[in-house]
Amino acid sequence: MKKKYNWAVLGCGHIASKFSKDLKLLPNANLYAAASRSLQKAQDFAAEFGYEKAYGNYEQLVADPDVDVVYVATPHSHHHEHAMLCLNHKKAVLCEKAFALNKQEAEEMIACAKENNTFLMEAFWTMFQPSFQKAMEIIRSEELGKLKIVRSDFAFNGPFDPQRRLYNVALGGGSLLDIGIYPVFAALTSLGKPEMIKTFADFSPTGSEETLNMIFKYNGGEMASLTSSFAGYSPTQTEYCFEKGYMVLNPKWFVPTNITIWKEGGETQTWPSEHKEGFGYQYEAGHVMECLDAGKIESERMPWQMSLDLMEVLDRIRIDAGAFFPGRDKNMFR
Template identity: 70%
Template sequence: MSKIYNWAVLGCGKIAKKFVNDLKLLPNAKLYAAASRDLNRAQDFANELGFEKAYGSYKEMVKDPNVDVVYIATPHSHHFEHTMLCLEHKKAVLCEKAFAMNQHEVAQMIQCAKENNTFLMEAFWTMFQPSFQKALEIINSGELGKLKMVRSDFAFNAEFNEEKRLYNVKLGGGSLLDIGIYPVFAALSTLGVPDLIKTSADFSSTGSEESIQMIFKYKGGEMASLSSSFAVHSPVQSEFCCEKGYVILHPRWFTPTDLTVWKGDEERKLIPNETKEGAGYQYEAKHVMECLDSGLIESPKMTWKMSEDLIQTLDRIRIDAGIFFPNHDEKLFF
C-alpha cells in the first residue's frame, strides 16, 4: 500500500485548479494545504477544492511539518524563489514550467535539491501523457526509420492586457516561456539539443515577445520547425517525420490525445486517446509519488538533465531573438 502524501499548492491560480482536480483522482494524494499571499484567496481556493488548510503566507506553509510535497504554480518569475524556499525546508517540489527564468536559476535549484536531499521535478506533464509516450516508443523503435524533421506549434489569440502575466516581462511574459516551451520540448525529447538555432520574433508594445518562429539544425541533417504565438490560432499539433513514415500527435498534442502513424504504403493508423478521465495532470503527480515511495530525489523520466537542456535551449533562443527579462538576465546577456 502506497503512502498517503499530503499535497500543498503554492499559488492558487487557474493551472493550480486544473492540477488539483486531477490530483483528486489519485487515492494516495491528500489535498492538505493551499497557500497564497492573500489569505482570503487561499481560503476560497481551499474551500472550493476541498483542502484541509489554507495559508496566507508561503513561509508559514513550508514550516508545517505535515506537508509532504508542494506543487508550485506561481508565475515563471517566482519559480526560483519559491522552489528554493520549499527545498530549504525539505519539502518535495513539483514546479511548473518554465522551471525558472534562466539556466543559472535552474542550476541553483538542482544544487539545492542535492544539498537538502529533497525531491525536485519540473512539472512537464506532456512527458507523462500516454499518447506522447506512445509516440516516443514508435519513433525510438526505428520502425519508421530515422527521425529527420519535427514540426510543432502552439498558438492562440490572447486578449492583450499589459498588466496580465502573458504580456508582463517582469513576470516572464511572452509566448516562449508560456507556450513555446512545448514545441521546444517536442524537439529536445526526440532530436536532442540542436547544434544551431535561428529565430524570428515579434514583440508587443510592452516589450514582451508575442510571436516566435524557431528553426533547429543538427549535424546529422535533422531539423525542427517550431512556433508559438499569442496573436493567432494554430492547429496545435506535432509532426515527427521519419525516413519511412511519420507520427502525428493531434491537437492539442501535449495533452492526452489521438495519434496517427503512417509507414510506407500502409494505411494510416489512428491510435485513439486512452485517457478516460481527468485532463492529464494526474500522470505526473502519480509519478512524483512513485519517486517518493522509492526514496528518489530526481525523476528517472523528467530528469534534471532534461530540465537543464530545456532551459539552456530556451536561453539560446532568447539570446538569438533578443528576449530579455529585467532583474533576471544580467548574467545571461552581459
C-alpha cells in the same frame, strides 16, 4: 498499502485549480493545504477543492510539518524563489514549467535540492501522457526509419493586457516560456539539443515576444520548425517526419490525445488515446509519489538534466531573438 502524501499548492491560480481536480483521482494523494498571498483567496480555493488548510503566506505553508510535497504554481518569475523556499524547508517540490527564467536559476534550484537531499521535478506534464510516451516509443523503435523533421506549434489569440502574466515581462511574460516551451520540448525529446538555432520574433508593446518562429538544425541534417504565438490560433499539433513515414500527435498534442501514423506503402492508422478521466495532471503527480516511495530526490523520467537542457535551449532562443528579462539575465552570456 501505499503511503498517503499530504499535498500543498503554492499559488491558487487557474493551473492549480486543474491540478487539484486531477489530484483527487489519486487515492494516495491527500489535498492538505493551499497557500496564496491573500488569505481569503487561499481559503476560497481550499473550500472549493477540499484542502484541509489555507495559508495567507508561503512561509506558513513551508513551516507546516505535515506538508509532504508542494506543487509550485506561481508565475515563471517566482519559480526559483518559491522552489528554493520549499527545498530549504525540506519539502518535496513539483515546480510548474518553465522551471525558471534561465538556466542559471535552474542550476541553483537543483543544487539546493541536492544540498537538502529533497525531491525536485519540473512539472512537464506532457512527458507523462500515454500518447506522448507512445510517440517516444515509436521514435526509438525506428519502425518508420530515422526521424528527420519535427514540426510543432502552439498558438492562440491572447488579448493584450500589459499587466497580465502573458505580456508582463516582470512576470516572465512572452509566448516562449508560456507556450513555446512545448514545441521546443517536442524537438528536444526527439532530436536532442540543436547545433544551430535561428529565431524570428515579433514583440508586443511591453517588450515581450508575442510571436516566435524557431528553426533548429542538427549535424545529421535533421531540422525542426517550431512556432509559438499569442497573436492567432494554430492547430497546435506536432508532426514527426521519418524516412519511411510520418506520425502526428493530434491537437491538442501536449495533453492526452490520439496519434495518426502512416508508413510508406500502407494506410494511415490511428492510435487511440488511453486516457479516461481528468485533464492529465494526475500522471505527473502519481509519478512524483512513486519517486518519493522509492526515496528518490530526482525523477528518471523527467531528470534534472532534461530541465537544464530545456532551459539552455530556451536561453539560446531568447538571446537570438533579443528577448531578455531585465535584472534576471545578467549571466546569459557566460
